[in-house]
Amino acid sequence: MTTLGTSGLVLNEKLLFEHSDPGRKGYSLPKLDVPEATLPAELCRDEIAGFPELSEVDVVRHFTRLSTWNYGVDSGFYPLGSCTMKYNPKVNEIAARLPGLADLHPATPPHLAQGILELMDNLQSSLAEVSGFARVTLQPAAGAHGELAGMLVIRAWHEARNSTRSKVLIPDTAHGTNPATATLAGYDVVPIASEGILTLEEVEAHMDDDVAALMVTNPNTLGLFETNIESICKLVHNRGGLVYCDGANLNALMGIARPGDMGIDVMHFNLHKTFSTPHGGGGPGAGPVGVTKELIPYLPGPGVERVGDEYRFEIDNADSIGRLLAFHGNVGIMVRAYSYIRSMGGAGLKHASEMAVLNANYIRARLEGVYDLPYKNRSLHEVIFSDKDLEGGCHTLDVAKRLIDYGYHPPTIYFPLVVKGAIMIEPTETESPDVLDEFCDAMIAIAGEARDNPDLLLNAPMRSKVRRLDETTAARKPRLKWEGNE
Amino acid sequence: MRYIPHTAADVSEMLERVGVKSLEDLFVEVPGSVRLKRPLDLPEPLSETELLRELKKLAVKNATPSTHMSFLGGGAYHHFSPAAVDLLVSRSEFYTAYTPYQPEISQGTLQAIFEFQTMICQLTGMDVANASMYDGASACAEAVLMAVRLTRRKRVLLSRALNPRYRATVATYCLYLGLELVDVAVADDGRTDLKDLAAKLDDTTAAVVAGYPNYFGVVEDLAVLSERTHEAGARMVVAVAEPVALGLLKPPGELGADIVAGDGQSFGLPLAFGGPYVGFFTVRQKDLRAMPGRLVGETTDLDGQRGFVLTLSTREQHIRREKATSNICSNQGLCALVTTIFMSLLGKQGLREMAGQNLAKAAYARQQLAGVKGFSLVFDGPSFNEFVVRSVEPVADVLSRLEKSGILGGIALGDDYPELADCFLVCVTEQNQRSEIDALVAALQGGAA
């Protein structure tokens, strides 16, 4: 069988500093057209020790070679659960680079920035329509940043009512950012155990007058819809609390159901997940936040608003929690998300969610019986398996590493923590059935290898540029920068 | 639909394999009471041609350095970016990849971040840098939180000469953490007032925060600020909104800084109306484990080959959860890569030369402006590429008539500094040609309409 993954010539490449040669230049600046100036000597530095000196050719080869050691969505299937690694449309890249959008200074007076403000206002309304919320802020720079904004908004609402509630309920399946964010908002975290989805009873058992909020993810990190969400929200509201929703998994619901219609009060979006903006090797993303009408006054700001035919920044937001960034947010990412939404339209977004869910269920149908499936509820856009039935002394990690040899980026592993040896697969809608079939064939083959020839998994990966890395020494004796010639 | 490959035949076959009759059946666990019973109310989809046409219509409504001469700074700077930067970062193996959790197939991203961490340390004179934060303001806020964690104290002193948006962001992050934020006054030379600092420093102070250069473009006397701060047992947090200045200025690490946070936007990132930019965050070796953000470390693989991995992850949210040093997950990875490529192209000499041009052009502008009747320079401390101008004519009128001459002359300061309501902030970079500076001066000289 010819696998997708194969070996090929890849070039080695040293560190920039190891290439450096005194006197080499990679830049050109015009000659200075005014008299030179100096600062007092005691304010001035010596040369920047260790900073590279390279030609443009050196630098271009360096980063070109580095890029060949990577794997992106454009390389192949990237089924990371909860990350929604869908295809990143190329026209969005052109859109973001348009003169007039890319080179606009954030302090440009609003009357000279009407075009970008209109785009931002339109994006706000589009996201509000998709999610069912009354207003959306675009300021937060990432999902976790949006979570922070959302939890501070919740706290501001409580403080305005002289409430001193100090606790936040968080299911044990939650993404780690949820409890970390609750702590940043000054709350104590109360974990709730869940067997799959949350039940009204479990929430009721923990919900009291000291609970400010419940943080949920819907669909949750097991890929299951929180079927009891409406009654749970009602319960929390009746006891004076609010409900925050981590919107990372919105790709399952567009045009199907809206979190704002479920009783949820605040939700963050991940533009770099649901709305196709690229993941960039670790960002930049964007984490807009949607809220109900009652919470609008507390939103971070100032936000964009339309008054008559004019777009401007809000003037009167005295109750706002303030700003979370120096400027207006990751506008370049907003342009890409806006382009995506305009390219898809409402029916297109719904089709995306339907195909995302179909793809996940197709993988589930093909791999069920080969890998252990801990939850029997209908999966939405992602499916979780475990390594319980894996033979040969192999574990989830070994399956992941062997998948690399087969030419795939591994799924999310060991998350959520409630499933031992979790393998979370989220295909997204941009993958065709033949890609899914090849992936499933690989997963089935690997399960067979675990039984018949486990060394193939235990020694994997063998085709990548580097083999398994010593993470223990990296943590025991951290080397976090180049230290010069040793 | 060009991004979703399924044909009707594909869908039928797949539904059969899944064992359901229709797509509807896949959503059986979503209660009818929350189902959306109407189509989403969004405009009809656009083809690529139509989309770009629409966006170009929006784009022309905006004033940029291509349509106007720009002297805007205040935390975002118009600088040269070499052609190779954007082309390299457009390689899809870089930008369509995710966080390097599987290091064997992410060595490109990981080595580049390691190089970023190294150069940021070299630039700032500090020991450890993380893989990036959202921007300079939020990095500054996280620096304050780190200082609070380390000292277990609750009072934070922030220079009024620190960028007002950085101060506002710190305030938001500290909203419900029981901390006391106190402003320190600005002296006549534009630097932080040492007398006021002495009066406010005490043994409950966790940190002192100052900009370098500060919001007015003035270069603070960091050595003295650090000394006083340390005497009180507090941490010196330095915010660098304009890192081009570090091409010339003594690095904060050599002047007693404990944490240096800043924004790398100047290093090749488009202005883009405010983002994405990139925060950088550096600390001393001894405080490493209290630091937020991702870290890339060097190690070896099974064959002894050098490689890089994310490390010291136990500080972070996905492991430490509610006790994490921060909640940060996705940061500004691709933006950090942009700055890494920029820094390698400019290099040791280029950064110094660029900084020198900024200094010279701003000095020329200051000198010319000082000679215009009705305008005066406000602060006489040493400055880099920004300065404050006082105007007899109302600032709003001045900026308005400059606009009519095709010039974005500066940022009015009145909203953030009531005592400077008659002033505006002017930024001059290597991108401003002499003719533009002369045009600015001539336009100011033109007098009220």
Add this chain to the structure above:
Amino acid sequence: MEFPEELKYTEEHEWVMVEEDLAVIGITDFAQDALGDVVFVELPEVGTSVEAGKAFGVVESVKAVSDVYAPLTGTIEEINDDLIDAPEIINTSPYEDGWMVKIRMAEAKDADELMDAEAYQALIAEES
């Protein structure tokens, strides 16, 4: 997996060796195995007061972090400095060279409340 008979144990997987009113504390073989390669240990300063049931330190591996709880109330008398540069000792010798702290007990008889090897082994069997 080892469960030395002469030691006492806690539910949080610490072991205790009592020497009159001094208690030597570490984490068990089960704990070090579950954690994986230990990369860092955070210990309190000598002289710190500790309270039974409250965390006094942290053990980190590459992928996990665990609080270490004081089995007894008292004062930290001594800490194992070797663990700073060589945290891996906890993996290779959890019961001997991998000891973490010595606590001067407030009440020597508190140690009697702790589990013996048999009870701890039963606890492990139950948890699995």
